[in-house]
Amino acid sequence: MKLSRRTTVAAAVAGAAAFSLIATGCASGGGGGDAASSDNPVELTVTTFGSMGLDDLYAEYEAANPGITIKATNIDTGGNARTDTFTKLAAGSGLSDVTAIEEGWLGSIMEVSDQFNDLSDYGATDISDRWVDWKLKQGTDADGRIIGYGTDIGPSGLCYDKELFAAAGLPTDRAEVAALFGGDDASWEKYFELGKQYKAATGKAWYDQSGFVWNSMVNQLPEGYYTSDGELNVDGNSELEDRWALLADGAASGLSAAQTQWDWGKGKAFVDGSFATFVCPGWMLGVVKGQVESGGGSAATGWDFADVFPGGPANWGGSWLTVPTQSEHPQEAADLAAWLTAPEQQVRAFQAAGVFPSATEAQSAPELSEPSDLTAFFGDAPLGEILAKRSQGVVAQYKGPDDSVIQENVFGPAAKDLDTGVDGATAWQNALDLLNQLVVNQ
Template identity: 60%
Template sequence: MNPSRTTRLAKVLALTSSIALLAAGCSSGESKDAVRPASAENPVTLAVTTFGTQGLDPLYKKYEQENPGVTIEATNIDTGGNALTDWKTKQAAGAGLPDVQAVEEGWLGQVMTVSDSFTDLNEYGAGEISGDWVDWKVKQATDANGRTIGYGTDIGPMGLCFNSKLFKDAGLPSDRDKVAELFGGDDATWEDFFSVGEDYVKKSGKAFYDQSGFVWNAMVNQLDEGYYKTDGTLNIDSNTELRQRWDQLSAAASKGLSSGQTQWDWGKGQAFVDGSFAVMPCPGWMLGNVKGQVEGAGGDAKDGWDFADVFPGGPANWGGAFLTVPSTSKHPAEAAKLAQYLTSATSQATSFEEAGAFPSNLEAQKSKAVTGENELTKFFNGAPIGEILGHRAEGVKAQFKGAEDSVIQEQVFGPATIAIDQGTDGEAAWNSALSTLQELDIK
């Protein structure tokens, strides 16, 4: 490491040691061994915590092979919500955080309130490569002081997963291009979506989509301003667009369009193969989940799942993540190097092949690994997934996420969407959500 970087690193460590939140867990400085690059003579172990299906696993072993002396200890938490709980617990304790921490877009707002407790990746060249990612992804992870605390992994442009066999059995178009036209193509609206759903329920006698929670999440993320205004104030009770969409969703649930599945369970995947529902909103990362659920239930591509280049209401983004380096890391330079590697064009292309995690890296978006055939395209009956997601990403705008955005989604409207699926009146469920919001004293 050159002297100027060593000097900057010392300043960063001196600053972070004064932060009260992390006082118990910060070291007074780094040892010379930690500052020296990892090698066979100077081995370094890096702990990495991720969540869900991010497609990073194959990259760890490759990185170890290419970087003698580095050992990666990877922990993957099942869902983003559980990963948030894990991070908050360790952040509050000021101890136990990994060297590289994956952060979900939905709780990035909480992370940014303590951005000083993360390493400024500009100290390790982030500013020099910021053009590698879509610009709004970089802006999301840059705080008011210009500190960039995360490298972008995936983004979540949305299309519609649908079961071509179930559509055909109901007398609806089953070809993906015609399905896109059925929903309205580039002019698709939520009115179109629910209208097709009512027709499907009438013809098949079965539910249309898996559960209201995922549909609601997509509807909220699509708005210019969701649960928060861009100035950081709450935007729920007086948000007429939000309420209008809630009324649409609750009306659809009352007509039997929702299958009322348990989120992230689906009867251990059985609902994907037994005809319980025929369509669901799918960001790129969800495609790997669908494939895994079908195969876990003993199914395969023959079960008929496909992917259409259409989404009600236009472009929308759901999810995506960042790789950060908590200031408690004893090896920030090595951790930053690993985070940069895992979010490079080549690595993001690999993650897409593994899990459908659509790259935020611009070069990766155009790679053959993304636009060509892979295991996901084979599972989804030859759908050109990379091309579809690239098209769905056009026009996506990053919605401002407030500090408690994920809490509102899961603890306020999560129970409310379950309630309408179980028959509760939409008005009553909305009022219950507002009451919960007050009880949690979210501001």
């Protein structure tokens, strides 16, 4: 089922409540004005979300571009950023000159892509070979307009607490942990089987909550909530139903710690032994570090990162930098977006937050293997090397216009049902009821 542009925007608001571009900023802004300079100052606004690793780059860009000042806003989660973006799209004002969008709601953005500048008009064709081909394709609308410069992609590995593994008699060396889960043959069946062993040995939960595990299970399928040609693909989807049954059995077996998404007791659940494993796309590594530190922990708490993931290669997340047509300075904004997504800056974003580059040149950069505060936190794990391996075979799934609504507002509550004792069949039916209410009948 395909929804109208108006319906998609309304549902989004309601449902979510060049490598050498060293920042020249040389072209004229919107309306044909003079280029930014110390005599012609331009303020650019930027809105990002979560841990994108860009915060430390703005001052450098300002220093290299006299006359440019950057006013940056970071929204805590992608879901809240989605609400903010679509509210301002509907209002016709308020969007930042450079606005980050997330993979889960890219489909909705494409329904209103005419509200974003075609970056081909501002130099995109000169750098279009920068990214892995599917990342560029995702950021291109049906009319061939490039509306987003890719930042990261989300290859996934497994975070685990070495101290808790040791207490349960499980191996702690990351290579041995990868082998324990089955290496290249790792499966969700094995993941839940090991979880039951851990629960029997310790009496504690295996993972934080069912929602993030479910997201990972869905995202690695060839087709998720939509078919590749844009049709809704939930009711009657046997692959989703089989994975839901595994998840429901895990929750019924006490493997979920029933944590609140994006909270975890202000990080305390990461340090008090509440759960032993955590699904980790690259961008989540910075989240784990931040949560542990918020909860009073440190690298000594014992979290590590293994080169393995149940079910094989998986991509969860990734984002783009866009220039909305609301911007009064589209050329300067496009120049900034291009610089922030250049390979050098993608490497630095990775070092800061673990966000794995979508720029091919950055993916093989030796700097990805250099020590950083983030690698030190994860026991000197070679994060770049692991994520490069985990990215092999990853191809991003097609995301339909209401993909994020389905993930957050349909299966989010249903996954929480599992964590509060609702049986799998009832929770699945609850999800279908919400799907009909929020998507099908809108």
